[in-house]
Amino acid sequence: MADTEVCSVVSDFIDFLNASPTAFHAVDEAKKRLQKVGYEQVVEREDWKLEAGKRYFLTRNHSTIVAFAIVFYPLIFCMLKYVVGNGFHIVGAHTDSPCLKLKPVSVVKRAGYLEVGVQTYGGGLWHTWFDRDLTVAGRAMIREEKGGSVSYSHRLVRIEEPIMRVPTLASHLDRGVNDGFKVNTQSHLLPVLATSVKVELNKEFAENGLAEKTTNKSRHHAFLLQMIANKLRCQPDQICDFELQACDTQPSIVANAAKEFIFPEGLTIFAYLALIDATSSDNDLENESGVRMVALFDHEEVGSNSAEGAGSLAMLDALSRITYSFTSDSKMLAKAIQRSFLVSADMAHALHPNYMDKHEESHQPKLHGGLVIKHNANQRYATNAVTSFIFREIAVKHNLPIQDFVVRNDMPCGSTISPILASGVGICTVDVGAPQLSMHSIREMCAVDDVKHSYEHFKAFFHKFSQLDTKISVDT
Numbered sequence: 002m003a004d005t006e007v008c009s010v011v012s013d014f015i016d017f018l019n020a021s022p023t024a025f026h027a028v029d030e031a032k033k034r035l036q037k038v039g040y041e042q043v044v045e046r047e048d049w050k051l052e053a054g055k056r057y058f059l060t061r062n063h064s065t066i067v068a069f070a071i072v073f074y075p076l077i078f079c080m081l082k083y084v085v086g087n088g089f090h091i092v093g094a095h096t097d098s099p100c101l102k103l104k105p106v107s108v109v110k111r112a113g114y115l116e117v118g119v120q121t122y123g124g125g126l127w128h129t130w131f132d133r134d135l136t137v138a139g140r141a142m143i144r145e146e147k148g149g150s151v152s153y154s155h156r157l158v159r160i161e162e163p164i165m166r167v168p169t170l171a172s173h174l175d176r177g178v179n180d181g182f183k184v185n186t187q188s189h190l191l192p193v194l195a196t197s198v199k200v201e202l203n204k205e206f207a208e209n210g211l212a213e214k215t216t217n218k219s220r221h222h223a224f225l226l227q228m229i230a231n232k233l234r235c236q237p238d239q240i241c242d243f244e245l246q247a248c249d250t251q252p253s254i255v256a257n258a259a260k261e262f263i264f265p266e267g268l269t270i271f272a273y274l275a276l277i278d279a280t281s282s283d284n285d286l287e288n289e290s291g292v293r294m295v296a297l298f299d300h301e302e303v304g305s306n307s308a309e310g311a312g313s314l315a316m317l318d319a320l321s322r323i324t325y326s327f328t329s330d331s332k333m334l335a336k337a338i339q340r341s342f343l344v345s346a347d348m349a350h351a352l353h354p355n356y357m358d359k360h361e362e363s364h365q366p367k368l369h370g371g372l373v374i375k376h377n378a379n380q381r382y383a384t385n386a387v388t389s390f391i392f393r394e395i396a397v398k399h400n401l402p403i404q405d406f407v408v409r410n411d412m413p414c415g416s417t418i419s420p421i422l423a424s425g426v427g428i429c430t431v432d433v434g435a436p437q438l439s440m441h442s443i444r445e446m447c448a449v450d451d452v453k454h455s456y457e458h459f460k461a462f463f464h465k466f467s468q469l470d471t472k473i474s475v476d477t
Contacts, residue, residue: 010274010452010453010456011255011263011449011452011453013274014263014274014452014456015252015253015254015255015263015265017030017034017273017274018253018265019252019253021096022138022159022246022248023138023139023140023159023246023248024064024065024096024097024299025063025064025139025140025157025244026138026157026159027096027297028060028063028064028065028066028096028297029063029157031058031066031068031273031297032058032060032066034273034277035056035058035068035273035277038056038277038280038281039055039056039281040056040057040058040068040070041055041056041057041058042057042058042059042060043057043058043059044059045059045061045318049322049326050326051071051323051326051327053071053072053327054071054072054286055071056068056069056070056071056280057069057070059319061308061309061313061315062299062308062309063140063155064096064097064299064300064309065096065296065297065298065299065309065310065315066096066296066297067294067295067296067297067315067316067319068273068276068294068295068296069089069292069293069294069295069319069323070276070280070286070292070293070294071286071292071293071323072286072287072289084290085324085327085328085330085333085337086324086328086333086336086337086340087290087291087292087337087340088290088291088292088337088338088339088340088341088342088470089291089292089294089320089323089337089338089341089342089428090291090292090293090294090341090342090462090463090466090467091294091295091296091341091342091343091344091428092272092275092276092294092295092296092343092344092346092459092462092463093272093295093296093297093298093311093316093343093344093345093346093418093419093422094272094295094296094297094298094345094346094347094418095297095298095299095300095301095302095311095347095418096297096298096299097122097123097299097300097301097302097303098123098302098441099121099122099123099124099125099126099302099441100122100123100125100246100247100248101119101120101121101122101125101130101190101192101246101247102119102120102121102122102244102245102246102247103117103118103119103120103137103139103221103243103244103245103246103247104118104119104120105220106118106220106221107119107220107221107222107225108219108220108221108222109191110197113196113197113198114193114194114195114196114197115193115194115195115196115197115200115222115224116191116192116193116194117137117165117191117192117194117222117225117247118191119190119191119192119247121186121190122246122302122303123302123303123441124302124441125441125442125443126439126441126442126443127184127186127190128182128184129439129442129443129444130167130190130247130443131167131168131169131184132166132167132168132169133166133167133249133251133443134163134166134249134250134251135163135164135165135166135167135192135247135248135249135250136159136160136161136162136163136164136165136247136248136249136250137158137159137160137164137165137225137229137245137246137247137248138157138158138159138160138245138246138248139157139158139159139243139244139245139246140155140156140157140158140243140244140245141155141156141158141229141233141240141241141242141243141244141245142154142155142156142240142241142242142243143155143156143233143235143239143240143241144239144240144241145235145239153241156233158229158232158233158243158245159232160228160229160232161250162250163250164194164225164228165192165193165194165247166192166193167189167190167191167192167193168193192247194222194224194225195222195224200222200224203224223237226240229243229245249443249444251444253265255449260449261369261448261449261450262368262446262447262448262449263446263447263448263449263452264444264445264446265444265445265447272295272297272344272346272459273295273297274456275295275455275456275459275460275462275463276293276294276295276459276463278456278460279293279459279460279463279464280293280463285464288464288467288468289467290467291340291341291466291467292323293463294319296315296316296319298310298311298315298418301347301417301418305418305421311418311421311422311425312421312425316422316425316426317425317426320334320337320338320341320426321334324337338426338427338428339427340470341428341429342388342391342428342429342430342431342466342470343419343422343423343426343428343429343430343431344392344430344431344433344459344462345382345383345417345418345419345422345430345431345432345433346433346434346455346459347417347418347432347433347434348434348435348436348437348440348445348447349366349372349373349375349404349406349433349434349435349436349437350366350406350436350437350440351366351367351368351436351437351438352365352366352367353438359409359412360409361407361408361409361410363407364405364406364407366404366405366406366436367404367436368436368437368438368447368448368450368451369448369450369451370402370404370436370451371396371401371402371403371404371451371454371458372392372396372401372402372403372404372433372434372435372451372454372455372458373403373404373405373406373433373434373435373436374389374392374393374403374404374405374406374431374432374433375405375406375407375417375432375433375434376389376405376406376407376432377407377408377414379414380420381414381415381416381420382414382416382417382419382420382432383419383420383422383423383430383431383432384419384430384431384432385429387429387473387475388429388430388431389431391431391466391469391470391473392431392433392458392462394469395458395461395462395465395466395469396458396461398461398465399457399458399461399465401454401457401458401461402454404436406434417432417434419431419432435447435451435452435454435455436448436451
């Protein structure tokens with residue numbers, strides 16, 4: 002890949018990240034990009050009328066998205082063309098990241114400060130949220146009245162400017178802080194929105210009767226509701242409910258002395274860029290025998306057990322409806338699943354120069370070293386010898402670097418969507434990830450080169466898996 006292409010991929014990746022402060026925004030950005038290259042939306046609660054040679058996507062809760070591209074030709078034209086019963090070639094990831102989500106009643110008033118009640122989501126490094134310039138983003142349910150009728154719409158909202166902060170306690174008042182910074186997530190992690198005095202004196206709010214008058218029935222600060230309403234171009238009383246989270250206002254950037262690192266918030270969207278470029282024209286699919294798919298699920302950080310998580314029927318439903326759009330043969334779905342392959346694309350722990358003892362001696366992924374195949378004998382990752390070989394062989398054929406990771410025996414192992422989908426759907430799976438530092442921090446860190454490697458590897462998977470799969474024999 003030429004340097005200009007690398008710059009283009011990295012720039013595209015950063016643009017995607019900066020447009021995606023929440024799972025809802027990530028899905029919205031993916032949706033816009035897919036539609037731009039000809040993907041059409043299908044809706045789960047409606048009938049599907051899929052046509053051969055087209056590209057489609059669906060969303061669930063607007064926080065999970067599944068996109069797929071299929072070409073359908075009679076077998077006599079070419080042995081590599083798709084026929085019903087052929088497999089699905091999938092890259093799966095997730096849209097969510099650890100964060101602070103606003104509570105259903107977020108009003109907190111203490112010592113003359115207006116604070117925002119939040120609950121921790123996922124396993125975040127919560128000390129990294131202190132002294133950051135924070136804002137809020139998410140979605141709101143809005144009541145609209147037109148011609149005497151009332152309707153309710155889901156609308157995305159994001160306040161770009163910093164509006165709150167979680168201040169640390171001065172070292173003078175906590176002399177032991179450098180011996181171990183311990184966070185009580187209930188009492189210490191509340192962002193400060195404003196002071197009561199300034200809100201009461203705010204001319205705009207006072208004139209509109211919106212000065213803070215907290216009652217037992219108040220769920221959120223009127224000051225905050227007005228800011229959200231301004232962004233949505235509605236009145237505060239039109240906001241029926243919302244799902245908002247705190248997020249950093251500092252954008253993802255290329256940084257460091259050699260401009261070799263990316264400092265982002267959330268990293269698991271490489272696959273969409275590869276799918277778009279691997280399906281953007283008919284020529285991209287001319288030798289494809291399966292259905293190319295990317296699925297990004299919500300709620301991975303908290304176990305995936307939701308209607309839109311990987312533990313739901315979302316994946317199986319999509320595979321079923323695609324298959325049965327072209328056949329009524331009930332055996333074809335099971336056949337297709339056994340011919341399918343899933344790349345679970347999350348992130349991987351790069352070797353930390355200051356904590357080298359935290360890695361197993363023979364498995365120390367490096368930044369710039371390419372994608373990491375993740376293994377765990379206890380099935381915390383779903384990789385096996387067959388799936389590892391396939392992904393590694395694609396790397397070898399395309400001269401791409403590849404690494405391996407196994408957690409130390411004396412440390413617990415994390416997990417991904419892969420064991421859930423492998424067991425729930427019955428699909429062969431490999432677990433991979435781009436190496437990174439500061440995983441689950443509010444500001445993570447990965448290498449520019451690994452964005453390129455990930456993009457190239459996923460694109461190569463889409464282009465070459467069909468041919469490689471015909472040469473592999475296991476259950477025969």
